[in-house]
Amino acid sequence: MRVKFRCLRCPSWFRFQILATVSVFLTAIPARAAERLYVSYGLFERSVSVSSLESYAEDGTVNADLRFFLSFLDSDLEEELQRALNTRYELDPVAVSQSFYDPIGETSLRYIGRGIQTGGRQNGLYALRAALVQAAAEPGGFTILDVLRRFPTQGMRVDLKVLIEGLRAAKTFLEETNQVIDGIQFLARASSETEIPIPAEVLSLSEPGPFQVSTQTITLRDDQRDRTYPADLYLPEIPDAAPGSVPVIVISHGLGSSRKDFSEIAQHSASHGFAAVLPEHIGSNKDLQQAVLAGRANEFFRAREFVDRPLDVTYLLDELERRNQSEWQGRLNLKEVAVGGHSFGAYTALVLGGATADFDNLHRSCDRESFIEFLNPALLLQCRALELETTEPEAVQQLTQGLQDPRVRLVIAVNPVNSVILGEQGLPQIQLPTVIVSSGFDPAAPLIPEQANAFTWLTAPEKYLIVVRGASHTVELTTLINRTVDPSVAIEQIEAEVRVFRSNLRALLLAFLQVYLADNSEYRAFLQPFYVETLDDPPFEFSLIRSLSQEQLLQMINGELVREEDHF
Known part of the structure; x- marks a missing residue:
């Protein structure tokens, strides 16, 4: 087995x-x-x-x-x-x-x-x-x-x-999560897609690319929002690059995180010819978290971050457009960009891709018992958006109408928190290629309510759900959980396994950039369920599917394995 x-x-x-x-x-x-x-x-x-x-x-x-x-x-x-x-x-x-x-x-x-x-x-x-x-x-x-x-x-x-009762509910929830992962793995293996061979001349996606990378920090000042924040630009040094030839990806960090946490992905993407930009969301980042812990601030994030985060990225893209010609010889292609993010940053990416907030759903879902009933800590974050109704009603209007940026052409959401604030009404507004990545054992933003349900609600013509069995919400949490529950395994082995997992995930995300930003169709071979499964390196197993219905998801939750004759 x-x-x-x-x-x-x-x-x-x-x-x-x-x-x-x-x-x-x-x-x-x-x-x-x-x-x-x-x-x-x-x-x-x-x-x-x-x-x-x-x-x-x-x-x-x-x-x-x-x-x-x-x-x-x-x-x-x-x-x-x-x-x-x-x-x-x-x-x-x-x-x-x-x-x-x-x-x-x-x-x-x-x-x-x-x-x-x-x-x-x-x-x-x-x-x-x-x-x-x-x-x-x-x-x-x-x-x-x-x-x-x-x-x-x-x-x-x-x-x-x-x-x-709480312990039993947690045990049941873990069993249901495993059943859903099994079901998704079955659907991936039963996919009817024809296997596309990977061309020999295609570069290895897990290895560094051929380009040197330069980095610089940009300080942005948005007077309208009275907000000053930095962003790091990773730029591939491509000789004689034509104007508008360098694709751009913006990566939004999560709650209590920092742009520096994604420097490895940015460096890797830039070495393959993509400009990567990492903004710092100052109202929900690691610095604010440290300020709270030191007694200099009183909350880990401000409710207005639901609006400010997408606006940070939009203002950043505006600033890059203003500087493109004078500082980068017009090389950046800012008409078609990708936005990726992790956790709260993944919410940010989904909103920039067109998702709208559903405050009626927030009211229905945010009673005191929801967190424990659904074993979903991500609700605690999402439900704080209701504070905006009394403090900043104009922000509610912005979120309800949407903050989509027309320059976004690809959305990559890793472990997103979105099920209640965006939900079944807001997520279908996205009509761009969308990738949702889910960790199989994520106690902060669990697979079933936050990613599997979200994927069934998406109506984008091209959508992907990638599930990684064995991973957790962050690399640190993945390592901690493995060390805690299986102390017989050496920390060096766990860290080595995690390094392979991170390398495989970087390679997979790069394939999406090649296909949807650089228009390199030969890289579609990497987006096949068959190829994704080859990334398995226990305890981490990758599965990719292109579609999932609510009926199929319910069958998985109930432990009813999806049968090929029922759905294919």
């Missing part, structure tokens, strides 16, 4: 879930304020003393009241729990405070507080936040027990029913 991906094939995955859940059950206790932790499931309730947990953490002593809880764990999990209780973490208390006072952080903590409650059975949001902030100020780092000792109420109640 082929390897699917390490996180789900690993025997310790379910054990990891159990440990994480039990750790929450047994350790969210205030040793200073409460004598006992009360654990309930419906009418059933048991308790354990705080001193028992402290003794267990210190030397492994198991008192009578703790023995009941540990009876559900095997010896390996008991040892892991003891280590977890004693592990020290070093976090800036200001950063912790700012993170959980931010609207997204507070909302996330409120959901946790549904299961971890105060002694009076109230949501544990505020008590948990206070305990975390105080514990983070502990010299030399803090343990979970330090957090528990600072829980500020006279009792702690853990609602096992809520937490176990």
